[in-house]
Amino acid sequence: MTPFGTRLAHAIEERGRFCVGIDPHAALLHEWGLGDDVASLERFALTVVEAVAPVVGTVKPQSAFYERFGSRGVAVLERVVAESRAAGALVLMDAKRGDIGSTSQAYADAYLDPTSPLGSDALTASPYLGFGSLDPMLEACRRHGSGLFVLALTSNKEGPEVQHARTEDGTTVAGSVLAHLRAANADADPVGSFGAVVGATIGHTAEDLDVNGPLLVPGFGAQGGTVDDLTRIFGAAARWALPSSSREVLRAGPDVGALRDAARRGNDAVRGLGA
Numbered sequence: 001m002t003p004f005g006t007r008l009a010h011a012i013e014e015r016g017r018f019c020v021g022i023d024p025h026a027a028l029l030h031e032w033g034l035g036d037d038v039a040s041l042e043r044f045a046l047t048v049v050e051a052v053a054p055v056v057g058t059v060k061p062q063s064a065f066y067e068r069f070g071s072r073g074v075a076v077l078e079r080v081v082a083e084s085r086a087a088g089a090l091v092l093m094d095a096k097r098g099d100i101g102s103t104s105q106a107y108a109d110a111y112l113d114p115t116s117p118l119g120s121d122a123l124t125a126s127p128y129l130g131f132g133s134l135d136p137m138l139e140a141c142r143r144h145g146s147g148l149f150v151l152a153l154t155s156n157k158e159g160p161e162v163q164h165a166r167t168e169d170g171t172t173v174a175g176s177v178l179a180h181l182r183a184a185n186a187d188a189d190p191v192g193s194f195g196a197v198v199g200a201t202i203g204h205t206a207e208d209l210d211v212n213g214p215l216l217v218p219g220f221g222a223q224g225g226t227v228d229d230l231t232r233i234f235g236a237a238a239r240w241a242l243p244s245s246s247r248e249v250l251r252a253g254p255d256v257g258a259l260r261d262a263a264r265r266g267n268d269a270v271r272g273l274g275a
């Protein structure tokens with residue numbers, strides 16, 4: 001199986017680095033003239049897939065917006081995964097999973113094994129039960145050619161309380177996560193399969209963001225992150241950055257052409273990063 005990092009490098013080269021978040025917020029369903037029910041969820045999500053999955057390299061459905069409708073919402077999420085992949089986009093499942101190791105194994109089986117109904121190209125993961133608790137996920141990625149994006153410096157204002165805290169050896173929690181990722185990606189070429197999540201809104205950081213892996217960068221667009229912010233925060237590490245935007249693109253719907261244009265505009269805006 002080709003490693004996720006290699007597949008992602010091809011996707012960036014062929015389609016660009018912009019990632020579209022497929023987040024069916026209740027407010028967006030309303031803006032699209034839809035109701036807050038499963039049929040509307042399905043219409044919204046599959047319209048976005050039809051518009052953007054053939055043109056962008058990566059899509060990122062946020063699981064919570066589907067889970068809130070129960071099993072029928074999760075069935076829609078399964079279709080989002082399958083139809084996005086069929087259209088040629090890599091699916092980064094945003095479920096931010098993390099638990100004791102034996103349960104992490106079950107999350108790995110659910111999201112990182114391509115034969116599972118929710119099997120995706122990559123998963124977002126939370127390292128706050130200790131980075132080692134994610135080992136079953138890393139192992140599944142190696143086995144199946146999938147990838148992981150581990151929270152490091154998140155885009156929300158509450159993140160620093162945990163992420164800037166110092167560990168016993170004086171490094172920050174974020175720095176420690178980044179060091180683990182760097183080790184996991186050692187020797188990968190052109191880029192590893194184990195990425196970090198770093199928000200476009202963090203302002204600046206003294207951390208070394210070069211982990212020889214991809215950087216998922218939410219907070220671009222609706223949360224205020226701009227291209228200038230990306231250049232300032234990431235410098236040369238922007239080479240493997242995936243700026244991700246949900247609401248700013250999704251507000252262009254429900255027209256398929258307008259959604260696709262919004263995705264293309266996002267892609268064009270970040271094309272020169274890391275050059």
Ligand SMILES: O=C(O)c1cc(=O)[nH]c(=O)n1[C@@H]1O[C@H](COP(=O)(O)O)[C@@H](O)[C@H]1O
Binds near residue numbers: 062124155220244
């Ligand atoms: O892992 C994420 O994707 C994520 C991490 C983070 O630090 N901040 C963040 O906003 N996200 C997700 O990125 C998306 C941002 O959506 P918009 O603000 O609408 O572009 C949501 O799905 C969030 O759950």
